[in-house]
Amino acid sequence: MENILITGAFGQVGTDLITALKDIKPHDTIIASDIRIPQDSKPGIEQVILDVRDQESLRKTISRYNVTRIYHLASILSASAEKDPFLAYDVNINATFGLLKTAYKEHVASVIIPSSIAVYGPGISRDMVGSGVPTVPQTMYGISKVTGELLGNYFNRKFGLDVRGVRFPGLISYGTVPTAGTTDYAVEMFISAVEGKHYSCYLRPDTFLPMMYMPDALNALLKLSDADSEKLTNRMSYNVSAYSFSPEQLASAIRRYIPGFEVSYRPDERQIIADGWPRSLDSADAIKDWGFSPEYGFNEMVSDMITKLRSIRGRNKNAS
Numbered sequence: 001m002e003n004i005l006i007t008g009a010f011g012q013v014g015t016d017l018i019t020a021l022k023d024i025k026p027h028d029t030i031i032a033s034d035i036r037i038p039q040d041s042k043p044g045i046e047q048v049i050l051d052v053r054d055q056e057s058l059r060k061t062i063s064r065y066n067v068t069r070i071y072h073l074a075s076i077l078s079a080s081a082e083k084d085p086f087l088a089y090d091v092n093i094n095a096t097f098g099l100l101k102t103a104y105k106e107h108v109a110s111v112i113i114p115s116s117i118a119v120y121g122p123g124i125s126r127d128m129v130g131s132g133v134p135t136v137p138q139t140m141y142g143i144s145k146v147t148g149e150l151l152g153n154y155f156n157r158k159f160g161l162d163v164r165g166v167r168f169p170g171l172i173s174y175g176t177v178p179t180a181g182t183t184d185y186a187v188e189m190f191i192s193a194v195e196g197k198h199y200s201c202y203l204r205p206d207t208f209l210p211m212m213y214m215p216d217a218l219n220a221l222l223k224l225s226d227a228d229s230e231k232l233t234n235r236m237s238y239n240v241s242a243y244s245f246s247p248e249q250l251a252s253a254i255r256r257y258i259p260g261f262e263v264s265y266r267p268d269e270r271q272i273i274a275d276g277w278p279r280s281l282d283s284a285d286a287i288k289d290w291g292f293s294p295e296y297g298f299n300e301m302v303s304d305m306i307t308k309l310r311s312i313r314g315r316n317k318n319a320s
């Protein structure tokens with residue numbers, strides 16, 4: 001039995017990870033921490049207010065619950081990090097270093113830290129980018145994610161701490177509305193379409209980016225967490241992605257279910273971030289080392305998102 005601490009637990013990934021862990025590991029203790037926690041407590045989990053920059057509170061939480069595994073999800077994402085790079089440095093770099101140090105000193109068995117396609121920068125060939133392609137990011141988010149990967153490798157080599165990570169593409173989910181990333185347009189577009197509203201997209205219609213549906217992202221995290229350490233050839237930086245699409249392709253796929261859905265395009269500063277990222281990823285290392293295999297293709301993801309959002313929207317309407 002494990003005692004699993006999740007930092008940043010009530011963001012887009014954490015919210016769904018809590019549910020997934022409760023389903024597949026019902027006997028483990030889940031400690032869901034964040035700087036803000038929901039008012040309605042989730043049954044069967046411990047909810048803790050924790051700012052990851054506060055090392056003493058982190059140490060006390062790890063010690064109190066005898067934490068054996070940490071999913072370190074607390075992060076300032078790409079668009080927010082460009083708005084406040086000093087905060088992003090503090091949360092994504094300083095606090096990640098502190099967390100690794102505390103995990104090592106408190107004998108935590110393993111730490112999982114998601115990275116991102118933001119580690120790449122301009123100047124690389126942007127198609128089918130593999131894990132070994134040089135990382136030269138120009139955004140604070142990208143810099144902080146590369147640093148997290150390097151620190152994870154360092155703590156593993158130097159102290160034997162079991163640290164692992166995947167480079168996620170844009171993630172699509174219906175449970176939480178993302179607000180801080182560059183790929184958030186996809187979820188926003190779905191919500192506008194289901195609510196019968198026009199959507200103004202902040203990226204150009206032809207901006208191709210790699211993406212993945214949340215159930216596949218969680219599967220990847222959980223598979224990597226439980227993989228045989230000996231088989232990991234690339235501990236911190238496994239590229240994982242299911243498909244790539246552009247805003248205009250997503251809009252036309254949504255129109256198959258919601259004809260008449262209208263989108264206009266008004267690129268803002270997030271376009272510059274997106275233009276420095278890969279258009280598609282090569283997930284070969286993850287496939288080879290721990291059997292990464294996404295279940296949802298693009299069309300299945302679109303169909304499931306619309307079904308799920310329609311049902312949530314119906315429930316909310318009935319409740320109001």
Ligand SMILES: NC(=O)c1ccc[n+]([C@@H]2O[C@H](COP(=O)([O-])OP(=O)(O)OC[C@H]3O[C@@H](n4cnc5c(N)ncnc54)[C@H](O)[C@@H]3O)[C@@H](O)[C@H]2O)c1
Pocket residue numbers: 007008009010011012013014033034035036050051052053072073074075076077091113114115116117167168169170171172178179180181183
């Ligand atoms: N969502 C994506 O599309 C995506 C893509 C690539 C990588 N990732 C990575 O996945 C991880 C989780 O991302 P997410 O999408 O859930 O992000 P999110 O922004 O939805 O959630 C991050 C959470 O961190 C919390 N947080 C911020 N500062 C904190 C602090 N000082 N102390 C404690 N908690 C703090 C926030 O309150 C929030 O709940 C991050 O490492 C992110 O870089 C996400």
